[in-house]
Amino acid sequence: MSPKKKHFGELIREKRTEKKLTLRKFADRVGLSPTYVSQIEQGNFAPPPADRIRKMAEVLEADADELIAAAGRMAEEVAGLIEKRPIEMASFLRHAKGLTPQQIEQLTKMAEDMSKKPKKD
Amino acid sequence: MSPKKKHFGELIREKRTEKKLTLRKFADRVGLSPTYVSQIEQGNFAPPPADRIRKMAEVLEADADELIAAAGRMAEEVAGLIEKRPIEMASFLRHAKGLTPQQIEQLTKMAEDMSKKPKKD
DNA sequence: TGTGGTGTGTAGTAAACACTGGACAGATGC
DNA sequence: GCATCTGTCCAGTGTTTACTACACACCACA
Known part of the structure; x- marks a missing residue:
């Protein structure tokens, strides 16, 4: 129905290559192992917690909300906003x-x- | 500042005793071990996941939202509402x-x- | 031909989460 | 005195989460 929705991994791989960042460099700047990032980009591992994704967005100069939404991790992101x-x-x-x-x-x-x-x- | 905010455990213990339910009976109806419930009521164990709390509310004929809020578990409760x-x-x-x-x-x-x-x- | 840089597959792990079982102490009733 | 019912303490367990290390294969290019 929708235009082939891409998952979180595909999304960051796309943004990363756009930024001409190597997987190792990217992983290093985010503070993760290349293995882990590789698996995530392939969709073999689940997306990391929301705060890691925010760090990724920062490194990629991308919109954090978009990435967090694609990861299906928005609930934890807004947890602090509803607790009051x-x-x-x-x-x-x-x-x-x-x-x-x-x-x-x-x-x-x-x-x-x-x-x-x-x-x- | 506020009037001695009571935690989740105290709250369900209160509701449970109001309903004249024994800890074992209550635990049994919810589908949990007495040990676990006891520890929760004392505040030694963290509150269970939101769906368990809803079951508890059902057994106690109490407001689920109130209990879930007291448990600080509202984020997971509303996760499904924001994912669209x-x-x-x-x-x-x-x-x-x-x-x-x-x-x-x-x-x-x-x-x-x-x-x-x-x-x- | 080999050295460096790219991503990948397999295996494992430490910590957190969500519990349970069994033994036990204290009060209640017969 | 003892059986029973109450809640509690301690120790342990299976599962999930969030990762990592290492070895490897591929490609470029000098």
Whole structure:
């Protein structure tokens, strides 16, 4: 249905070669072994935890969210954001689950406005 | 600062004794060993995964979200809700992070309305 | 022809997670 | 006195996670 969704490994391999980075160099800068990175790029190993992915994004000068999303690791990335109001956030997410990206963005703007002027003026 | 926040273990022990359930009976119905439950209630073991907690809530006829929140396990509970639009949801959560419960509830209502009539009428 | 640089396959590992079993001590009832 | 029910302590275990080391094969090019 969709245009052949590529997995996390393919994605970083692509970004890495674009940056003309060798696997060893890349692994070294991220702080991982070449073996591990190789296996991840091939899709044999699962993507690393979200914080490692952020480091990867930094080295590759890529968008961290895109990589984290491709890795299916967004939940752990946002864990810290919901822990202050977990119940209300859970309720929100259940209702917002089926919305389109545009609708979610609209809600994001509203949230932004709300935090600018906490009282209703 | 706050009124002596009680941890997950204390909470289920409270609910369990309210329901006049013995530790063994409770553990049995949830499908866990008494040892394990005992340690959790004392706070020696970490709370179990979110799905176990939901089972506990069911047995105790308690609110699952409250227990999951107390366990600090809400992230894994909502993981499935964000995986469809992870990037947009992450962006939302970053902006909504500091809001009050009332404000979040307001946004939840808006989300609810949006899913009722997806087109703007 | 060999030296250096590329990625890869196999095997293993340390630590964390999610538990369990069995022995036990203290109170309760007969 | 003893059986039974309560929760607890200690030690151990299987599984998963997040990796690593080493040996290897391939290619370039001097």
